Amino acid sequence: MKSVDLMYQTMLAELGQRSLDAAWTADFPPEGRFTPANIKGRKYWYFDIPDGHGGTKRRYVGPAEDPDIAQRVSDHKRDKDDLRARRRLVNTLTREGGMISPDAMSGDIVEALADGGLFRLRGVLIGTVAFQCYSGLLGVRLPMAAILTGDADIAHYYAISREVEDSLPPIVELLQDVDASFRPVPHRSGSGASSAFQNADGYRVEFLTSNRGLDDYVDQPAKMPALGGASADPLRFLDFLIREPVRTILLHRSGIPVVVPDPARYAVHKLIVASRRHTDGQGPAKREKDIRQAALLFEALQQTRRSADLALVYNEAWERGPAWQDAIRIGAGMLPAPDADRFKMVLIDGAKKNREEIELPFGE
Structure with missing residues (x-):
């Protein structure tokens, strides 16, 4: 297995920082303000944005003990969004550096979900699209045969989804902005809730959560308040996978900050x-x-x-x-x-x- 040259690993780190700065500025513009909140004995940061009608709209930011969040809160300012420079970095890393970019559909879907707030709300990208990120994260060249996919899988903790008091826009609308043919997939249990969405070409986006261990929840979609109307299928062993996830970059367009296992x-x-x-x-x-x-x-x-x-x-x-x-x-x-x-x-x-x-x- 060949290593990625150190020069390109350094470029990836630079791209990661620039992409995070741009995403942070988009989510938390200078006219808003950060507000701490205590929930069940833990401190979290929220962000209040003027709604244009004399009130405010609140967004979830993350746990106060996260050092990256704490630093950004203290240094809150507008970051310059160098979109073109980041796109050049992505092209260099994939064409010359041997790192992996996703197929266009997967990249566009993850970008739409990220822009909607998925990773800010502590969603985790799993499955093969997440695997595609490990080339850059580990600094090795992975073979293309192991990374082809026709779906995107997203995981989210039930407790977090219930407690953050924030939500993505309607999932089906985010997906239809990418491809108008996306539709909810009827759940196998007969429930009216959907945990998966599929387009006319068969590309599938599925939402999963950890199994809470009770028979009442087996094979039943879990209601996920933070997921914009989507439910999630409880999956055994998932809590192990998404514990202590890591931040990295999906090499699509100008770079998408994501969270992966x-x-x-x-x-x-x-x-x-x-x-x-x-x-x-x-x-x-x-x-x-x-x-x-x-x-x-x-x-x-x-x-x-x-x-x-x-x-x-x-x-x-x-x-x-x-x-x-x-x-x-x-x-x-x-x-x-x-x-x-x-x-x-x-x-x-x-x-x-x-x-x-x-x-x-x-x-x-």
Whole structure:
């Protein structure tokens, strides 16, 4: 696996900062003001904007303990939006630097959701579109065969969606601004709520949330107040995936600031997901992609000396109990022999760095 030249990694960091500055200015213009609020014992920042009728409209910003948010609140000012310069950076990074850009539909959809406030409201981009970001995030060149997709998956915590007291504009309207043929997909449960939207070409946008562990919520869409009228399908193991996500850039147009899962969590989660794929329909093809993406990230984490990160999140998943352990064992058993050997070596090396014991999923 080839590394991305340090010059291009530096350019990506510059693009990231410029894109965040531009997004911040768009969301929080100088005429508004930041307001702290205490909710259930935690401090959050909100932003009040004049509504033009003598009142204000309030937007959620984020938790007060986030150091990046705290710094930006203290330095609140208008940032220059250098759109053309950022587009040139994106073109250089993808054409010369070997980093990955999404297909046009995926990029446009993520941009529309980001502009609507998805990541400000602590949504997390997951699935293959998120995987496309790991080339720049880890500084490695990933093969195109592992990143092709026909859908976009978005995750959001139920508790956050319920408590932020803010919302995206109507999801269906945001999507129809990208492609007028987007329509809500009827939920399999027969519920009137929709957690997925699809266009005439079959491109699907799906919203997911963590399973709250009660039988009453199994196979029922969860109402998500922050998601602009969209519900979300509860998914087991998702809370592990989206815990402590990271900020990065999707290389589309002038760069889109996004939030994605930690790559080590993504890799372990892919083993778990692969173990639970159906054996009919698209299940086998999706399982093969899961295993391929996990194996590529194990290699990338080894190459970038992040074995300790992988061992740490692997142990977290393993310690969640027998069901998690069985899923990891099954997924690891699907890895080709060279990839399984690498996974084993990375876990052992990471455990040594962390000075902790580790139980391997290969029966040793």
